[in-house]
Amino acid sequence: MEPLNALKRIFRNIRVFLLMQWYAAKEVFAYRVSASFTMVAIALGPLMNFVFITVIYSVSSGIGGWSYYQLLLLSGVASFIISMAWYFASPWTLVNLMKQGGLDIYLTRPYPPYLSILSLGSIYSASSAFTSIAIIAYALANSSISFMPAIEFFVAIAFGLAAFIAFLLVLTMILYSLFKSARWTQNLMNVFGEFSTYPLTIYGVMGTFIFSLLVPIGLATYYPVAIIYEKTDAFTFFAIVAFAIALITLFRVLFERYLKNYTSAIG
Amino acid sequence: MIEKDGPAVRVEDVHKEFKSYETRHGEGFLSSIRRRYKMKKALVEVSFEINRGEIVALLGKNGSGKSTLIKILTGVLHPDSGTVEVLGTDPWRDRETLARRIGVVFGAHEQLYWNLPAIDTFEFRKALYGVDNKQYNKMLKYFIDVLELKEIYKRQVRELSLGERMKCNFAASLLHNPEVVFLDEPTIGVDLPSSFALRDALFDMNKKFGTTFLIATHVIDDVKILAQRAIILDKGKKIYDGSKAGITKMFGDHREVVAYLKHGMDAPQIKGLNLVESADGYMKFEIPGKMIKNRDLSAFLTSENVVDYSISEPEFSDVLRQFYKKRTRRS
Amino acid sequence: MANDFSRSAARYFAIFKISAKDMLSFRADFVLTFIMKILYPLVMVFVWTVVFRTSNVTKIGTYNLTGMIAYFFIASVIELAVFTDLPYSMQHDIKHGSIATKISMPIAYLRYIFSSNMINNFIWGSIIGIPLLALITFVFGIHVSVAQFMMFVFTLALGVLIAYSLEFIIGCLSVYTNDINGILTFEGLMASLLGGALIPITLFPGVIGKVMGLLPFQFMFYLPITAFTGSTAIKSVVLLVGVAWLSAFIIIGYFIWKNAFKKITSVGG
Numbered sequence: 103m104e105p106l107n108a109l110k111r112i113f114r115n116i117r118v119f120l121l122m123q124w125y126a127a128k129e130v131f132a133y134r135v136s137a138s139f140t141m142v143a144i145a146l147g148p149l150m151n152f153v154f155i156t157v158i159y160s161v162s163s164g165i166g167g168w169s170y171y172q173l174l175l176l177s178g179v180a181s182f183i184i185s186m187a188w189y190f191a192s193p194w195t196l197v198n199l200m201k202q203g204g205l206d207i208y209l210t211r212p213y214p215p216y217l218s219i220l221s222l223g224s225i226y227s228a229s230s231a232f233t234s235i236a237i238i239a240y241a242l243a244n245s246s247i248s249f250m251p252a253i254e255f256f257v258a259i260a261f262g263l264a265a266f267i268a269f270l271l272v273l274t275m276i277l278y279s280l281f282k283s284a285r286w287t288q289n290l291m292n293v294f295g296e297f298s299t300y301p302l303t304i305y306g307v308m309g310t311f312i313f314s315l316l317v318p319i320g321l322a323t324y325y326p327v328a329i330i331y332e333k334t335d336a337f338t339f340f341a342i343v344a345f346a347i348a349l350i351t352l353f354r355v356l357f358e359r360y361l362k363n364y365t366s367a368i369g
Numbered sequence: 370m371i372e373k374d375g376p377a378v379r380v381e382d383v384h385k386e387f388k389s390y391e392t393r394h395g396e397g398f399l400s401s402i403r404r405r406y407k408m409k410k411a412l413v414e415v416s417f418e419i420n421r422g423e424i425v426a427l428l429g430k431n432g433s434g435k436s437t438l439i440k441i442l443t444g445v446l447h448p449d450s451g452t453v454e455v456l457g458t459d460p461w462r463d464r465e466t467l468a469r470r471i472g473v474v475f476g477a478h479e480q481l482y483w484n485l486p487a488i489d490t491f492e493f494r495k496a497l498y499g500v501d502n503k504q505y506n507k508m509l510k511y512f513i514d515v516l517e518l519k520e521i522y523k524r525q526v527r528e529l530s531l532g533e534r535m536k537c538n539f540a541a542s543l544l545h546n547p548e549v550v551f552l553d554e555p556t557i558g559v560d561l562p563s564s565f566a567l568r569d570a571l572f573d574m575n576k577k578f579g580t581t582f583l584i585a586t587h588v589i590d591d592v593k594i595l596a597q598r599a600i601i602l603d604k605g606k607k608i609y610d611g612s613k614a615g616i617t618k619m620f621g622d623h624r625e626v627v628a629y630l631k632h633g634m635d636a637p638q639i640k641g642l643n644l645v646e647s648a649d650g651y652m653k654f655e656i657p658g659k660m661i662k663n664r665d666l667s668a669f670l671t672s673e674n675v676v677d678y679s680i681s682e683p684e685f686s687d688v689l690r691q692f693y694k695k696r697t698r699r700s
Numbered sequence: 701m702a703n704d705f706s707r708s709a710a711r712y713f714a715i716f717k718i719s720a721k722d723m724l725s726f727r728a729d730f731v732l733t734f735i736m737k738i739l740y741p742l743v744m745v746f747v748w749t750v751v752f753r754t755s756n757v758t759k760i761g762t763y764n765l766t767g768m769i770a771y772f773f774i775a776s777v778i779e780l781a782v783f784t785d786l787p788y789s790m791q792h793d794i795k796h797g798s799i800a801t802k803i804s805m806p807i808a809y810l811r812y813i814f815s816s817n818m819i820n821n822f823i824w825g826s827i828i829g830i831p832l833l834a835l836i837t838f839v840f841g842i843h844v845s846v847a848q849f850m851m852f853v854f855t856l857a858l859g860v861l862i863a864y865s866l867e868f869i870i871g872c873l874s875v876y877t878n879d880i881n882g883i884l885t886f887e888g889l890m891a892s893l894l895g896g897a898l899i900p901i902t903l904f905p906g907v908i909g910k911v912m913g914l915l916p917f918q919f920m921f922y923l924p925i926t927a928f929t930g931s932t933a934i935k936s937v938v939l940l941v942g943v944a945w946l947s948a949f950i951i952i953g954y955f956i957w958k959n960a961f962k963k964i965t966s967v968g969g
Contacts, residue, residue: 125489161761162755207473281728304749
């Protein structure tokens with residue numbers, strides 16, 4: 103009986119989440135012209151990296167140990183992860199909510215607060231996610247990959263993304279309590295994206311450490327791509343998933359602690 | 370477990386404290402990492418019960434703890450100590466299940482989608498709370514009727530006035546016909562016709578559906594017109610819990626006498642008569658309630674120079690002001 | 701005109717003497733911008749180091765490793781000058797009707813919006829840009845002759861003016877559309893790509909590189925950077941192209957502004 107209820111709840115939460123996305127999208131497209139322009143502009147973001155990498159590989163041999171398509175896949179995954187981060191964890195929206203005390207409203211609704219917080223991101227990022235997926239598909243079509251590594255690739259990305267989003271939510275709250283604004287988190291997100299567009303190994307041991315253990319974006323970008331191109335050993339996949347689960351649990355605890363001490367703007 | 374009987378709201382011995390940070394000007398930005406804070410007592414030993422079908426006003430100055438109490442009752446915050454039960458269940462622990470049976474209207478925050486017409490938000494709420502079509506259509510029609518939304522609910526929300534938005538917000542928040550509704554300053558800044566409509570709707574819902582209402586408010590008319598009972602908070606403590614008449618009796622037991630004069634004259638020297646205002650051809654006094662039958666006063670009012678007079682109860686807002694004044698003097 | 705300018709400057713310096721509380725957020729903003737201006741090109745340090753090593757070359761195009769890295773750092777600094785808040789200021793004024801109430805004459809508004817944004821941009825850009833530029837010059841051992849510096853200032857000024865006129869046109873468009881954010885983002889991406897902020901335009905193959913040499917965006921990044929480092933000589937015909945584009949944008953801007961202003965005042969803010 104219990105697992106059935108739990109399943110029912112999960113489906114209900116998904117349904118509610120999609121519902122909120124639908125209306126958020128509807129609101130954004132109330133003004134079709136400016137919304138369309140913004141969608142196009144944001145879709146171009148991942149293409150910039152695409153152009154950059156193409157030019158590099160046309161004027162040089164590129165990055166050692168990485169073919170053109172391999173690097174394309176990495177950049178596609180990186181921009182996909184950043185798009186998803188903006189889509190689910192937009193710091194600007196979260197901070198605005200906390201500033202104006204608007205978080206209260208979401209806490210009075212009959213479902214978990216995470217759902218509300220995750221559904222408030224930037225709808226526009228869906229368009230850059232699509233371009234990223236196109237780049238990923240293009241790169242995969244031109245690579246030779248085996249079945250198991252491919253499965254591990256997708257699973258690792260899913261877990262890594264969840265861990266990264268959890269990390270970002272906590273980071274946003276910490277930086278908000280320090281600086282009372284979202285600007286630091288927003289800028290840092292883009293910096294993380296830039297760094298993870300290229301293989302972490304080029305940043306040395308320090309860099310690899312920072313972007314896999316400190317800022318868990320590597321779990322969703324570098325390592326899954328290394329896995330699918332079999333650049334790592336079998337152990338890595340399990341380490342990634344285990345570490346991601348540990349992080350998600352940790353950040354969830356931190357998040358709930360913050361929620362308990364939550365005081366909104368209006369006393 | 371949501372009890373069928375029992376009070377709608379039960380609050381026992383609730384305490385809540387906050388960290389209140391001080392920002393220091395002109396210091397380096399590292400100082401923001403280690404800021405001093407004071408513990409502010411938002412609620413102290415608050416206890417009361419609200420039965421089903423009551424309309425209760427929650428009064429108090431800014432910072433008295435009204436909003437904090439509402440947030441605790443709706444599961445947004447949780448108390449440091451004490452018991453809170455809404456419909457027999459703990460709102461913090463059972464927030465999600467309870468949320469379907471309660472309604473919340475925050476005056477300062479609207480739930481409406483800004484770029485869309487209000488009807489879209491209604492349909493969103495319908496899907497959100499799983500309201501079936503029949504019930505939805507019934508409640509929609511009801512609100513359009515009682516809140517006069519006919520010209521409004523299909524227009525883009527950003528084009529509406531604050532009052533119109535509040536009415537739509539009210540409807541959107543209560544479409545699922547909850548048993549207990551908490552409101553936090555619902556009529557603040559709202560134009561008169563809209564606030565009348567809001568109060569009508571609230572009163573009607575109470576009559577028709579037996580909905581219990583707790584309204585945290587500043588606006589005197591909310592109390593005067595709607596509430597049978599008032600709970601007053603001051604600095605986190607409950608200082609009064611009873612009927613409006615009770616407050617009036619405590620501090621409002623005086624009357625206002627206005628006398629309209631033919632010619633200007635000096636105020637009559639009667640003991641207990643307090644001259645409040647005087648102008649050419651008119652005088653306003655304050656007298657203790659028991660003086661209305663005073664012979665000297667009657668003689669004055671029926672004298673030749675007085676062409677007309679009226680004796681009326683004081684404005685409830687004045688009563689409250691007296692009430693608060695007495696409190697500050699005492700503390 | 702110069703008198704007005706100095707008066708506006710004085711006024712804005714006065715506004716700039718901000719309260720202690722604002723000073724706090726100002727300092728935080730300053731630190732944030734400074735850090736970001738260094739972090740983004742830092743990625744390029746690692747990338748190009750590996751690329752040069754993998755190909756085992758000393759030059760790619762006309763750039764050696766140091767020059768290539770320096771290119772991106774300078775681009776990062778120049779960004780401060782060529783991307784401004786002008787369109788957002790205009791959109792804010794237009795949407796909130798403050799144009800109609802603020803000033804009745806179109807030219808007065810133009811003077812106001814340009815001077816306030818230019819001064820803000822100039823001050824902010826100088827406070828961060830000049831130290832950064834000096835640091836970059838020192839770290840990368842760039843020799844800047846007087847002639848190079850003059851050319852740098854000239855091409856940068858041209859680039860800034862082109863950027864302003866383009867941004868002004870976009871700002872006017874907020875009269876016709878709900879939000880110019882998308883258009884502006886698009887313009888920013890195009891300027892970065894076609895202007896050489898993403899990668900030096902000479903690295904683009906054949907035809908594409910030639911086309912970029914005809915567009916106005918090169919004045920925003922590629923040409924000032926190249927002038928500063930003196931890596932390639934700049935032909936005077938290119939400068940004429942820039943002046944031609946600037947004139948075109950000014951003329952377009954003039955007509956759009958006339959139409960837009962008419963629309964604003966007819967609706968009544």
